[in-house]
Amino acid sequence: MKANKKQIIAGVLIIALIGSGFTYNAFKKRVKYHTRPLKKCTITQVVEASGTINPVNTVSVGSTVSGLIQDIYVDFNSQVKKGQILARIDPRTFEATVQQNQAQIANAQAQVARLKAVVDYDKVMYERYKNLYAKNFVARSELDQYKSTYYSDLAQMQAAQAQVRQYQANLKTAQTNLGYTEIIAPVDGTIVSREIDVGQPVAASFQAPQLFTIAQDLTKMQIEVSVSEADIGKVQDGQDVTYTLDGYPDSLFHGKVTQVRISPTTVSNVVTYTVIVNVNNDDLKLIPGMTANVSIITDKSEGVMCAPSIALKFNPNTDGTRYKTQGIWILEKRKPKRINIETGASDDTNTEIISKDLKEGDRVIVDSSLTSSKDKTNQRRRGPRMF
Secondary structure: OHHHHHHHHHHHHHHHHHHOOOOHHHHOEEEEEEEEEOEEEEEEEEEEEEEEEEEOOEEEEEOOOOEEEEEEOOOOOOEEOOOOEEEEEOOHHHHHHHHHHHHHHHHHHHHHHHHHHHHHHHHHHHHHHHHHHHOOOOOHHHHHHHHHHHHHHHHHHHHHHHHHHHHHHHHHHHHHHHHHOEEEOOOOEEEEEEOOOOOOEEOOOOOOOEEEEEEOOOOEEEEEEEEEOOOHHHOOOOOEEEEEEOOEEEEEEEEEEEEEEEEEEEEOOEEEEEEEEEEEOOOOOOOOOOEEEEEEEEEEEEEEEEEEHHHHHOOOOOOOOOOOOOEEEEEEOOEEEEEEOEEEEEOOOEEEEEOOOOOOOOEEEEEEEEEEHHHHHHHHHOOOOOO
8 A cells, every 4th residue: 555655646747747847857067169161351450549639830929029919900710921910019118219219329429420520630630740840840759749639530530430339239129029029920820820819928038939820731730649568579661651630520530640759758658759759631521739549550461361359268178278289270070170380460350360171161169158958848838828
């Protein structure tokens, strides 16, 4: 009786297990491998950096004289020609200095004229007494007195003439300074910076203050790129450059490296070098001061066999096995097989694969995951859910 009862209970359990879809295989785990095909691609190696867009040629216009700004004739974005007046400093003080120097010259010239008349008279008297002395009509002392008077007045006249030349030099300086009150454009171009306003004082005591900045040709611009010391060794003149601008997020622009400056800049112990990238701006989209996100193309491999870079990190062995050579895994008869390879160029996504055992289209393993037959059984047996 007890045996029959045990058999009944066992039978019920078996029926329950069968009804719930439970089998031994429910505990069996299967590995699913995810693959991607090898394909030909172009791998571009770049140095990423940022920089500021500036005109290739800019001219700073300053003032060598001090005073108040009386007039301003141009503004930002104004087109100017060489020799055009940009602004004027109040000239009244300088005009007064010119007039003062002119008066000094006139007075000194009158003094010279007076002394010349005296010298001419002294010379006549000296010559007369020299003749009289030769005939023994006058004493030697009288001749010496007239000689001394003549040469003394002659020296005074020469000093007065020198004073005239000094005043004339002062006049030229005053006239030059008066001319400097007009701020003149030294080149043709566009005003990209104006640092002054009407009534503002200009102090040029120690150095010429910058009043305007003129860009000579806005169709030719350059990017001053700050490249870290870790990447500067890869950058060379002539390399192609692509860059983007926040103001034009859907556009990709192109340029070329024209100079790698060897002068370092250190900020907070970070060393960078300035790389100059020349760019074309015929459409005038580029504005001085824009920040450019630059990619300097340091190497480019076209039409090479590529695999996803993540495939190089895949290893189906979980026992810590290490290999001396670089390899990649493929599926052969549903099992992973390792192929020895050499790698070439790489970027953030792909790596060049060099191997005689692989060809385009071969699928390489990039990842794996575990699946359970229990889940599949339950999916097959589970009916539609009613809501």
